[in-house]
Amino acid sequence: MPASAKRANAPSAELLEKLFRTAYKIRVFETEGIKLYRQGLIRGYFHPYLGQEGIATGVCAALSEGDIIASTHRGHGHCIAWGADVKKMVAELLQKESGYCRGYGGSMHIADISKGNLGANGIVGAGTPLGVGAALANQIKGNDAVTVTFSSDGGSNNGTFLESLNLAAIWNLSYVLVIENNHYAVSTRIEDSTREPDLYKRGLAIGVESHQVDGNDPLAVYHLMRDAVQKCREGKGPILIEAKTFRHMGHHVNDPGKYMPEKELAHYKERDPVDRARNALTEMTGIDKSQIDAIEEAIRKEFDDAVEFSKASREITLAEFQQFIDSY
Amino acid sequence: MTREIMYRDALREAIDEEMAANPLVFIIGEGIAERGGSYKVTEGLLGKYGPKRVRDTPIAEAGMIGVGVGAAIAGARPIVEILYVDFAMLGMDMLVNQAAKFRLMTGGNGRVPFIMRTQGGTGGGVAAQHSQSLEAMFYHVPGLKVVIPSQPADAKGLLKYALRQQDPVIFLEHKHLYMTKGPVPEGELVIEFGKADIKRPGKDVTIIAWSNMVPRALEAAAKLAEEGIEAEVLDPRTLVPLDKEAILASVAKTNRVVIVQEAVRRGGVASDICSIIQEEAFYSLDAPVEIVAGLNIPVPFNLELEKASVPQVPDIIAAARRTLHLQPRALAAQ
Ligand SMILES: Cc1ncc(C[n+]2csc(CCOP(=O)(O)OP(=O)(O)O)c2C)c(N)n1
Numbered sequence: 001m002p003a004s005a006k007r008a009n010a011p012s013a014e015l016l017e018k019l020f021r022t023a024y025k026i027r028v029f030e031t032e033g034i035k036l037y038r039q040g041l042i043r044g045y046f047h048p049y050l051g052q053e054g055i056a057t058g059v060c061a062a063l064s065e066g067d068i069i070a071s072t073h074r075g076h077g078h079c080i081a082w083g084a085d086v087k088k089m090v091a092e093l094l095q096k097e098s099g100y101c102r103g104y105g106g107s108m109h110i111a112d113i114s115k116g117n118l119g120a121n122g123i124v125g126a127g128t129p130l131g132v133g134a135a136l137a138n139q140i141k142g143n144d145a146v147t148v149t150f151s152s153d154g155g156s157n158n159g160t161f162l163e164s165l166n167l168a169a170i171w172n173l174s175y176v177l178v179i180e181n182n183h184y185a186v187s188t189r190i191e192d193s194t195r196e197p198d199l200y201k202r203g204l205a206i207g208v209e210s211h212q213v214d215g216n217d218p219l220a221v222y223h224l225m226r227d228a229v230q231k232c233r234e235g236k237g238p239i240l241i242e243a244k245t246f247r248h249m250g251h252h253v254n255d256p257g258k259y260m261p262e263k264e265l266a267h268y269k270e271r272d273p274v275d276r277a278r279n280a281l282t283e284m285t286g287i288d289k290s291q292i293d294a295i296e297e298a299i300r301k302e303f304d305d306a307v308e309f310s311k312a313s314r315e316i317t318l319a320e321f322q323q324f325i326d327s328y
Numbered sequence: 329m330t331r332e333i334m335y336r337d338a339l340r341e342a343i344d345e346e347m348a349a350n351p352l353v354f355i356i357g358e359g360i361a362e363r364g365g366s367y368k369v370t371e372g373l374l375g376k377y378g379p380k381r382v383r384d385t386p387i388a389e390a391g392m393i394g395v396g397v398g399a400a401i402a403g404a405r406p407i408v409e410i411l412y413v414d415f416a417m418l419g420m421d422m423l424v425n426q427a428a429k430f431r432l433m434t435g436g437n438g439r440v441p442f443i444m445r446t447q448g449g450t451g452g453g454v455a456a457q458h459s460q461s462l463e464a465m466f467y468h469v470p471g472l473k474v475v476i477p478s479q480p481a482d483a484k485g486l487l488k489y490a491l492r493q494q495d496p497v498i499f500l501e502h503k504h505l506y507m508t509k510g511p512v513p514e515g516e517l518v519i520e521f522g523k524a525d526i527k528r529p530g531k532d533v534t535i536i537a538w539s540n541m542v543p544r545a546l547e548a549a550a551k552l553a554e555e556g557i558e559a560e561v562l563d564p565r566t567l568v569p570l571d572k573e574a575i576l577a578s579v580a581k582t583n584r585v586v587i588v589q590e591a592v593r594r595g596g597v598a599s600d601i602c603s604i605i606q607e608e609a610f611y612s613l614d615a616p617v618e619i620v621a622g623l624n625i626p627v628p629f630n631l632e633l634e635k636a637s638v639p640q641v642p643d644i645i646a647a648a649r650r651t652l653h654l655q656p657r658a659l660a661a662q
């Protein structure tokens with residue numbers, strides 16, 4: 001590629017910084033959130049997004065206001081990349097009234113409908129039909145918004161995957177289905193769940209433009225997604241993206257993940273998406289270490305403040321709950 | 329000889345013994361083989377019976393339940409393990425329109441000896457999509473047997489019976505019960521469906537409860553005994569078929585009834601049992617039948633609200649006292 005063409009396609013410093021900030025913020029949220037869980041401050045389920053940060057980061061950076069996302073049980077990263085308020089997320093995990101769902105939902109149900117986040121979901125695969133439905137609504141409303149469902153290797157084996165993607169295809173919806181293929185559904189490997197572990201091929205079978213990308217490379221995810229979004233806005237959707245990745249630990253906080261082969265884990269850890277976002281930023285912009293440190297410091301402080309805020313928040317009262325009860 | 333073992337171990341014994349006795353028994357589910365299942369019920373079975381009869385599946389509940397029903401129609405004895413009863417909703421067509429209907433539609437020629445094992449109930453903040461008690465959904469559909477054991481011995485004996493009879497069985501476990509212990513006799517233990525069990529005898533009030541509400545009812549009964557009230561705790565163990573005779577016999581003795589269910593109140597099994605009692609035992613009642621049930625609401629994540637959503641021991645005690653006119657109805661917290 002001639003140097004000029006390379007420059008024209010070169011990511012802006014602003015974009016690179018945004019990608020790093022997002023990926024790092026997710027990393028801090030999950031790492032510190034696990035500590036809160038171990039202290040007994042968070043109950044129920046907590047599925048860390050550690051190791052997969054590159055996907056939410058790259059995908060959401062290519063979206064605009066008015067677009068819509070639907071997420072999974074492993075949804076903290078999607079929320080953060082979508083621009084969620086970390087305070088309200090932590091408060092929700094701590095079952096506080098100031099949380100996104102006022103403590104009614106918890107980790108698996110954080111949503112922000114007014115901002116186009118249809119929410120995490122406790123039912124594997126459920127985000128696909130919901131997302132396609134949102135895309136249908138946008139088509140009927142006549143706007144050019146794009147809807148993205150974050151799904152998973154496990155979710156792609158649920159029957160609604162085929163049913164809903166097929167509907168998106170025959171109706172030419174402005175929809176992107178992102179399969180985060182982290183190779184495992186709890187302890188079951190993707191190779192034990194399907195004969196064809198390259199999941200993007202499923203889209204090809206029903207006439208959907210489909211791609212595969214290294215999910216640990218936030219910039220590569222961003223570029224692919226940017227093109228996908230543009231095609232959707234031109235009425236050439238839907239598009240399927242399979243992003244290959246790997247968890248850094250077990251399925252949830254209490255799963256030691258012993259079934260994950262050490263060598264494979266090491267392979268992916270060497271391709272850590274947060275490190276790659278940081279390296280891309282330093283190498284392509286020449287930003288110095290003190291500036292990186294300042295960014296990291298600010299993000300950690302934002303999280304600490306969120307914890308303080310959440311601890312100081314109250315829980316919903318039984319009297320307030322009564323109003324809800326009466327309405328059902 | 330009787331030993332104390334855990335509910336999950338009792339379930340495993342039942343599956344193990346029936347797999348050893350009948351080569352047509354097999355089990356499929358998510359993470360049940362190598363990992364031994366989320367509740368360790370199937371631990372060790374893969375090593376013993378091999379990958380042909382102990383199989384992991386993808387996350388495909390509609391498909392899993394469907395192939396289970398098909399295998400049963402074709403003469404095998406499948407056990408399909410569904411992680412949460414909430415996820416069984418993905419397979420409702422196969423349960424409601426296929427498994428439940430097949431026997432009658434074929435004029436009695438076809439049988440569906442299919443078992444879906446799953447678990448429900450609230451437990452530690454797993455929120456609205458992982459906390460439901462959905463027995464009424466299955467209870468409502470003629471053709472399905474609904475089994476809901478509260479103690480290890482019942483779990484074992486009923487599962488063994490399920491594996492020997494010929495109809496589709498919805499086998500409902502509870503996430504809080506897997507680690508509870510109870511006496512289970514050594515050797516053969518088979519418990520027929522439709523036989524209630526008196527978990528504690530008493531003469532003053534009958535408390536009908538199932539699943540995780542049985543330990544709560546027993547706790548309430550122990551507290552009531554301190555006040556001199558002898559509550560009888562009756563566990564139907566299977567909701568379909570329902571042991572009406574045992575219920576009516578107990579009501580004839582105590583003349584007072586409290587029915588406790590963790591499931592939401594509206595359209596619940598408790599309401600149906602209540603209607604049976606008022607129809608067939610109206611003149612032996614000394615007080616209105618009390619129902620203590622979950623609120624008509626999805627279960628909230630917040631632990632205090634979760635607790636407020638389902639019956640607790642004091643709710644059961646208060647209801648029992650109301651039937652004895654020791655506590656005015658107006659003050660009933662429900
Ligand atoms: C319909 C349904 N079945 C089963 C589960 C239980 N479950 C929760 S997460 C999970 C594994 C999901 O794996 P995958 O879809 O690949 O997502 P990942 O955890 O890898 O992000 C399972 C089986 C569920 N939540 N919903």
Ligand SMILES: [Mg+2]
Pocket residue numbers: 152153154180181182183184185186
């Ligand atoms: Mg996965």
